[in-house]
Amino acid sequence: MNATEPRLRVGLLCDGAVLQHWQAECLRHVLAVDGVDLVLVVRPTPTPAAPRSLGQRLLRHPWRIALYLRYRRKHFRPAAMAPEYVSALLHGVPAIACTVERRGHGQYFSAEDIARIRAHRPDVLLRFGFNILRGEVLEAATHGVWSFHHGDEEHYRGGPPGLWELLRGEPVMGAVLQRLTEKLDGGRILHKGWFGVVDHSLRETVDTVLRHSAAWPALVMRRILAGDPDAAQGRQSGTTAPILRYPGNLTFLRFLVVQLRNKLRFHRASLTRHEEWNIGVLNQPIHRLLEEKPSLNVRWLPAPAERSFRADPFGFTDAEGQLHVLYEKYDHARAKGEIARLRPKRDNVLKRSRTLLDLPHHLSYPFVLRHEGRICVIPEQAALGCVQLYVLDETLSRMEPVATLLEEPLYDPTPVHWNGRWWLFGTKAPLTNTELFLYHAADLHGPFLPHPLNPVKTDVRSARPAGTPFVHHGALYRPGQDSSLTYGGRVVFHRVLELSPTAFHEEAVRTVGPITNCAYSKGLHTVSAVGEVTLVDGKRFLRVPDRAARERQRKLSTLFARLHP
Secondary structure, eight states: OOTTSOOEEEEEEOSSSEEEHHHHHHHHHHHTSTTEEEEEEEEEOOOOOOOOOHHHHHHHSOGGGHHHHHHHHHTOOOGGGSEEEOHHHHTTOOEEEEOEEEETTEEEEOHHHHHHHHTTOOSEEEESSSSSEEGGGGGSSTTOEEEEEOSOTTTOEESSTTHHHHHTTOSEEEEEEEEOOSSTTOSEEEEEEEEEOOTTOHHHHHHHHHHHHTTHHHHHHHHHHTTOTTTTTOEEOOOOOOEEOOOOHHHHHHHHHHHHHHHHHHHHHHHHEEEEEEEEEESSOGGGGGSSSOOOOOEEOOOOOTTEEEEEEEEEEOTTOOEEEEEEEEETTTTEEEEEEEEEEETTEEEEEEEEEOOSSOOEEEEEEEETTEEEEEEEOGGGTSEEEEEEOTTSSOEEEEEEEESSOOEEEEEEEETTEEEEEEEOSSOTTTEEEEEEESSTTOOOEEOTTOSOEEBTTTOSBOBOOEEETTEEEEEEEEOSSSTTOEEEEEEEEEEETTEEEEEEEEEEOOOOSSSOOSBOOOEEEETTEEEEEEEEEEEOHHHHHHHHHHHHHHHHHHHOO
16 A cells, blocks of 8 residues: 555544453454554553452442443453554554543543643554443544444343343344433444344353454445445444343342253253254245235255255256256265255156266255356365366266366355356355355456455355345345354345445345245245246254264264363
8 A cells, every 4th residue: 555545543442451352352453454553552540559458348249230241350251352562563663552531331531631632643543441331432533443343232222131032032242332412322324233142151252242343443444445435433322221230149040040940951952953944945936025014935845865955956947958957965974065956857856866967075055057168066064175167967867077266164165146256155164154255357257355344244044155146136146154043044035236346235035934834934045046037945853762862972072071181
């Protein structure tokens, strides 16, 4: 970046040289943005605490919330909150100490300290310390003070993060990066996302949210540097949600009971049942699913063989107009999938199956498209660590690799040609249902370049691809999975509003599934277009008696290994 290109001057509000791990990661993301300079560190002036007698400590102890405070101190230890020294990251950065005045619940900076901060000309002040800021400091930087709130501010203001969502049985937990205003947890929303609640583990839930929201300030800064006029302004939250506080002792005991009950249910389910997916045919074009009340009269294939399932159907028609379906054929005994083809026996009745690709690693989601007169397939093979393009041979019996599109593991890789470029959507581990990544290239064979705003979306309710994008009335639509209640629970159709090498926006317009009044009514996670036909898959749960013994033995072996390393 040369001297004439825009730069962002960032100041850090913190309590010292020790941050939580996720905050340190956030700072590293920010410093990695080309064009960002860390110009200031603002710390509170240390004030020695007045000594108190034992009697004073007992009288002032918050006994009403004592159980939660003990739990947080002794048992609640997400790895993302582990302390980390960041002196190396702050080396050489000017630092000032400021004394704040407390008025009510807010902290106010003096006019002299505000002037000292402004002398460094910060564009952004990133808050990782102090407390509830009020007053002139909120406008001391060009783009204000940025702060996280780990909760969906429309429903959960205050805290503690994740606890109330888990206690109330919420399937998702929101998080926001906001530009602070005088309204507590109701500022200007710069970035927002939703994560799945792990209902049997508050620690795992909070750890995930902290780790994966840490990249958001860097994403917003990239948008600002790219010239996005709305990036620094965000949108004003209109929340009227009540402000939540730490739970009282009886409420916290109820939380512990709920978490334990959920944990027992989770382990019991894993011992006795597994998912079975099957493929169905819907005799209508895919855009009909955008209708308010679409027909869902699915013709399901016969149940798969025992201890196996069929999922992720994609298809094509041959020269005679016969329908062929490629799909994931999963074998529970091998714990892996392969790519198989269902061939029509007569009148498009799919009966005969043949394996096309079986590799040592797991395969699934065989996305099919026609390109330059050939039938191309892009399967998911994240276990191999790349995305490859295959073609079907003339006999439709083999898949041959012809190009590596991406040297990164991508789940459910989904291509689409739009506005003269090829785009590739997918998700990544560990949040394979939550964070959407986007790549683009001039040619289907690549090379594909990462979008500068990756992940372009964080939402367990709609991020992961769920089949073929399609164009209807001139607009591009993208199916996404909603895995908030269960993996592959239903499909959400999005209208893509903006898709370019520097921007991505979409809006949800319709939700479909799961398909009721049938055997496979517990989930729907793939819809794919084949001309006037739409392929779908559905989920049901099966109880497997001998699975309990195998799972119990596996868990006991894991526990024994931990106790005797």
